[in-house]
Amino acid sequence: MRLPAGDAQLVQIMDAALAEAARRAGVWLACLPGCTQCCHGAFAINALDAARLHAGMEALRATDPALAGAIGARAQAWVAEHGPQFPGDPATGILGESDADRARFEKFANSAACPALDPATGHCDVYVWRPMTCRVFGPPVQMEEGLACCELCFVGASEAEIAACAMALPHDVEEELLGQIPSSGETVVAFALLAGRPNCAAMPAID
Secondary structure, X not given: OOOOOOHHHHHHHHHHHHHHHHHHHHHHOOOXXXXXXXXXXXXXXXXXXXXXXXXXXXXXXXXXXXXXXXXXXXXXXXXXXXXXXXXEEOOOOEEXXXXXHHHHHOOOOOOOEOOOEOOOOOOEOOHHHOOHHHHHOOOOEEEOOEEEOOOOOOOOOXXXXXXXXXXXXXHHHHHHHHOOOOOOOOEOHHHHHHXXXXXXXXXXXOO
């Protein structure tokens, strides 16, 4: 499950869209380095996100093995603590798809810090390779129920002001890239960070 070459273009599109949304938002966007509210609580990531995180960990193991080791240790600790309640298969890290599993996931690890978060600095140690959910948090994005944004941002803004700062998402590009990966389901960040490492309770190797 290699990272598709086109993922670099997707990341570039997302970075440009975020920069433009932030420019339009101005002071309404409260996100700053060290603000970690969005770095707590488990959320589902797709196979493309998982492949990107795996590629990031491989890069760090080659360039900064100490940092990669620290991230891996936090991921292992996360799995050890929350794995027994994981609403899916803890041996593979794949989330369950039943209604019962989805209901359990709503309450799963809601206050747990992401293992990619450096607790000392409040920075993401895999920022370059972070999932799409992390890349859109802050500015308004279109959801099924309407526009949504971080509760710390756009405080006091009108609906029109929020709508004017909406971030466009390249869903079609992401879907095309997902079609290039033989996916077996969604997972969470901790399992993706451990993917392919020997003696790790995590997803199967991504080669």
